Amino acid sequence: PRRAALILGTQLLERHPALDDDDIDELLLVESAELFDRLPYHQHKIVLVLSAMRHYVERRRDEGRTVRHVPHTDGRSFSEGVAHLIREHGITGLAWMRASDRGVDRRIDRIAARAGVQTKRWADVAFLTPEVELDAWFRDHPRARMEDFYRWQRQRTGILMEGDSPAGGRWNYDADNREPLPKTGIRIPELPRIEPDAITRQVIEEVRERFPDHPGDARDFWLPVTHDDARAWLRAFVDERLGDFGRFEDAMAADEPFLFHSVLTPALNLGLLTPHDVVDAVLEASGDVPLPSLEGFLRQVIGWREYMRGMYRAHPELEGANALGLTRELEPWWYSGEGIPDDLPIPVRTVLERVLQHGYAHHIERLMVLGNWFLLEGYAPASVNRWFLSLFVDAYPWVMVPNVFGMSQFADGGMVGTKPYVSGGAYLQRMGRWWPSQQAAKESAFTEGYWDFLQRHEAVLEGNPRLALPLAQMRSRRAPER
Numbered sequence: 001p002r003r004a005a006l007i008l009g010t011q012l013l014e015r016h017p018a019l020d021d022d023d024i025d026e027l028l029l030v031e032s033a034e035l036f037d038r039l040p041y042h043q044h045k046i047v048l049v050l051s052a053m054r055h056y057v058e059r060r061r062d063e064g065r066t067v068r069h070v071p072h073t074d075g076r077s078f079s080e081g082v083a084h085l086i087r088e089h090g091i092t093g094l095a096w097m098r099a100s101d102r103g104v105d106r107r108i109d110r111i112a113a114r115a116g117v118q119t120k121r122w123a124d125v126a127f128l129t130p131e132v133e134l135d136a137w138f139r140d141h142p143r144a145r146m147e148d149f150y151r152w153q154r155q156r157t158g159i160l161m162e163g164d165s166p167a168g169g170r171w172n173y174d175a176d177n178r179e180p181l182p183k184t185g186i187r188i189p190e191l192p193r194i195e196p197d198a199i200t201r202q203v204i205e206e207v208r209e210r211f212p213d214h215p216g217d218a219r220d221f222w223l224p225v226t227h228d229d230a231r232a233w234l235r236a237f238v239d240e241r242l243g244d245f246g247r248f249e250d251a252m253a254a255d256e257p258f259l260f261h262s263v264l265t266p267a268l269n270l271g272l273l274t275p276h277d278v279v280d281a282v283l284e285a286s287g288d289v290p291l292p293s294l295e296g297f298l299r300q301v302i303g304w305r306e307y308m309r310g311m312y313r314a315h316p317e318l319e320g321a322n323a324l325g326l327t328r329e330l331e332p333w334w335y336s337g338e339g340i341p342d343d344l345p346i347p348v349r350t351v352l353e354r355v356l357q358h359g360y361a362h363h364i365e366r367l368m369v370l371g372n373w374f375l376l377e378g379y380a381p382a383s384v385n386r387w388f389l390s391l392f393v394d395a396y397p398w399v400m401v402p403n404v405f406g407m408s409q410f411a412d413g414g415m416v417g418t419k420p421y422v423s424g425g426a427y428l429q430r431m432g433r434w435w436p437s438q439q440a441a442k443e444s445a446f447t448e449g450y451w452d453f454l455q456r457h458e459a460v461l462e463g464n465p466r467l468a469l470p471l472a473q474m475r476s477r478r479a480p481e482r
């Protein structure tokens with residue numbers, strides 16, 4: 001018998017379970033252009049996945065392993081690629097690590113059944129929380145809030161704990177973490193610069209040739225594609241930016257796309273880094289980092305990221321939810337950047353241009369600029385989801401679905417977040433100084449859209465305690481017109 005492990009492009013773990021399993025004779029990696037044809041994926045995302053896969057192949061071969069690799073240039077679909085390798089190499093057993101996205105395991109099962117090979121699955125080890133424990137917690141907590149999950153996670157892992165108590169006496173330092181950038185005197189360290197090597201250069205050429213109409217310019221590719229580069233990227237973040245991460249977590253700047261964010265998801269979501277790597281690196285530096293930054297950052301990684309995965313697994317109905325009944329489709333210029341309307345508010349235009357350039361925007365821009373605008377304009381959550389999934393270098397269904405349908409678009413009616421994340425221009429101005437004056441911010445389409453939004457959805461939002469004040473303000477603005 002010949003037993004092979006199929007390693008998916010999002011599972012490029014240095015400690016993939018296949019590598020410790022003596023039953024495995026060879027590794028299979030299958031690139032498929034067909035997968036990237038399904039949506040207009042950003043060119044950087046395609047380069048990232050393909051280049052990271054090829055580096056993985058090379059690394060494992062250097063270790064002396066047998067690796068079978070189907071390049072996308074063969075023109076095979078994923079299924080055809082796997083079936084081809086099974087036939088060609090007389091494989092009788094196929095093992096893989098359970099996929100984070102729904103539907104993938106079933107698809108591989110079908111390929112294996114058609115090929116008549118035995119199967120085995122390893123648990124998904126790309127997260128901190130074992131699947132069984134995660135699912136059990138969400139079963140026991142049907143109205144699961146992130147804060148409850150996070151406390152459980154801290155206690156379960158002992159991270160930032162002093163015995164049974166949270167380090168420093170508080171679970172959450174959010175209140176300390178809401179500063180805008182000061183007008184002057186703040187230096188924002190640059191992200192590490194990575195020179196593309198021969199493999200990446202080759203992939204860039206292939207992507208330009210095969211996906212010329214996809215958004216972005218492959219030649220500007222900027223992300224780590226190996227474990228070593230990803231670790232160096234993590235180290236640079238911990239050394240240079242983590243200390244200020246907390247304070248400026250919610251800040252925005254018209255001329256600065258990354259601020260003090262880590263930009264770790266491109267590597268994390270492919271397995272080039274694990275959350276364990278991130279937690280270890282951060283805790284090692286903990287002596288030099290203010291507690292609000294330390295806690296604020298670790299909450300994102302051990303809290304939000306794992307909580308979103310749990311929500312995705314526990315609530316398949318999130319995908320496709322549309323509590324506000326929104327129907328507008330995103331226009332083509334959201335993908336192409338061509339013909340962006342002149343009256344698009346400046347924060348949205350700026351962030352959109354950044355996304356088209358880098359395939360990235362930081363969290364508060366995703367939530368309070370893009371997501372906010374999509375809600376105010378009445379775009380359908382499925383259309384919004386499709387856009388994020390296509391344009392962002394770190395987007396995969398397990399993390400997109402709860403973030404877009406849940407946190408950002410309130411399509412779940414308030415499971416992930418307790419209220420829709422909408423705001424007028426004043427908030428955006430306070431956190432990002434987008435407009436030349438406070439007055440311009442107040443008069444922007446955000447402010448008008450905000451009041452309209454509350455009015456349009458009054459019936460659904462009524463009774464939400466966090467919206468009692470805004471709804472009352474909305475009614476008193478409306479009153480004189482009656």
Ligand code: FAD
Pocket residue numbers: 260261262263264265266268269297300301304305306308361362363364366367371388392394395396399400403404407408
């Ligand atoms: P940092 O700000 O440095 O945060 C550190 C880490 O915390 C991140 O690397 C990430 O692993 C984790 N994290 C923080 N917030 C979240 C969250 N809400 N959900 C999951 N993990 C989180 N994240 C993705 O990984 N892929 C996506 O496609 C994605 N789409 C999003 C879409 C919307 C509308 C919103 C509101 C959020 C989305 N997020 C997504 C969550 C979050 O915005 C990104 O994880 C984060 O911006 C990635 O940049 P960073 O690595 O610089 O994060």
